């Protein structure tokens with residue numbers, strides 16, 4: 669894969685706390701005696717993400733792996749601009765030449781970025797789709813948000829997208845609630861791709877699916893990535909998903925990045941004790 673020199677996305681000094689914080693837990697020391705995991709024993713604030721820094725390059729698939737509670741969902745919600753970080757910077761190369769911290773933008777600008785620059789597939793299709801709209805209607809909603817107005821063009825684009833995710837176009841008028849879990853995830857993927865975002869966020873997208881259905885969804889993601897060269901961030905607790913999809917991986921533990929590197933290297937020769945436990949399935 670050829671990576672351009674300039675990252676598509678930069679995250680700097682990203683922090684998210686739930687709670688007020690206190691002088692005991694705001695210390696940046698790694699071995700803070702007032703902390704139990706990511707929770708402050710004094711004020712009970714949870715530091716869900718602490719000092720995260722990373723870049724994502726054009727066409728790259730970056731994995732973020734960690735056990736339950738390590739901060740993955742908190743991070744991805746902020747990357748999709750649905751949640752304010754406590755502190756931090758996010759730069760998107762295609763917006764203001766990558767010079768504006770988008771966390772500080774107005775809500776209107778954040779909506780613009782969600783509609784034009786970002787796509788998100790939620791672990792729960794009930795959060796990502798309107799279950800009572802038709803599948804085509806779900807895609808049309810995203811197309812309208814991305815400034816499409818011509819009905820014929822929207823129908824054509826919805827058909828094209830459903831074909832891409834292997835949903836029969838004949839089922840375009842059916843609501844996702846009548847679909848299987850794997851089909852619902854595929855409708856979510858087609859909706860997320862509708863505005864041709866340069867960056868797609870995938871949050872635990874195979875959770876709750878049968879193994880064979882999981883394999884089909886993962887295959888589809890790979891095919892789409894190869895065809896469209898869209899950059900992706902894949903959040904998962906499942907190393908087989910990370911192994912199958914990603915080029916590079918960040919390992920999150922209690923809100924901090926404890927290891928990062930090429931996925932193959934991390935899986936074959938993990939350096940950090942936590943990654944070693946994760947890789948050897950001891951967590």
Ligand SMILES: Nc1ncnc2c1ncn2[C@@H]1O[C@H](COP(=O)(O)OP(=O)(O)OP(=O)(O)O)[C@@H](O)[C@H]1O
Nearest residue numbers: 686714716734735736737738739740741742743905
């Ligand atoms: N709204 C909230 N209020 C308080 N604490 C929260 C809130 N949301 C998340 N947390 C805490 O932040 C930490 C990180 O949670 P997060 O959901 O980001 O983890 P995760 O890695 O995505 O876990 P999972 O895989 O189980 O979804 C956890 O300790 C969680 O309890």
